[in-house]
Amino acid sequence: MASVLSEIAVDCAIPMLVARFWCEALDFEVLEEEAGLVSIGSEARGEHGLKLTFAQVPEAKSVKNRLHLDLRPQGSSQQEEVDRLLALGASYAEVGQQEDESWIVMADPEGNEFCVLSSLE
Template sequence: MTSKFTELAIDCADPEGLAGFWCLVLGYVVQGREEGLVTIGSPQVPEGKERPGPVPPTLTFARVPEGKSVKNRLHIDVNPTDTDQAGEVARLLALGARHADVGQGDDVGWVTLHDPEGNEFCVLTTRCP
């Protein structure tokens, strides 16, 4: 028996704001809201259409009183789907991301960024041909 990765829970100060940022990054939509909690995920597939590949996990943003104080031990990696890495980094910076130095050095194949609340994530080189 195995488990399936279905959801990533992210503690934050502003669930609505951070969910909005990640919706724009990933092309996700809000799937649910409660007091202090927002869940986003891949848009529903229209009836009669098939989703290519597996269903991606949802992200749930939960308001917590404490702030981020150290480097994440878990982070999200994203891959550009319709542009190159530099183009995607520029788009994400325009959405509110910031460059991050977590000791990755200069000779790596990814770009490390912070989301609006300081959580690290990486932009990998494109997997598109």
């Protein structure tokens, strides 16, 4: 039997800052909080839903992420979603992508890169 992906851990300087951004971006909520650690997810998905956990570390981010999240807008266009994420504190990220790519590379408030894909709608 195969494993199930249940949690993605992200190192950061200020866990609650990053957690709040991702809660708004993904319509998640804070599930657990303790010193230096915040986990978010969807209560509606129960124990089988994916969680993101933000863990405080002393060192700053120094290079491009080797793993990133891809977001696909639901009920809005790619540009509308990019605008919403910018208003939440995201920024555009330059990681060497080509101008004609179908995705837009962004970064959360601590510089963790992610992509906004085109909408399927």
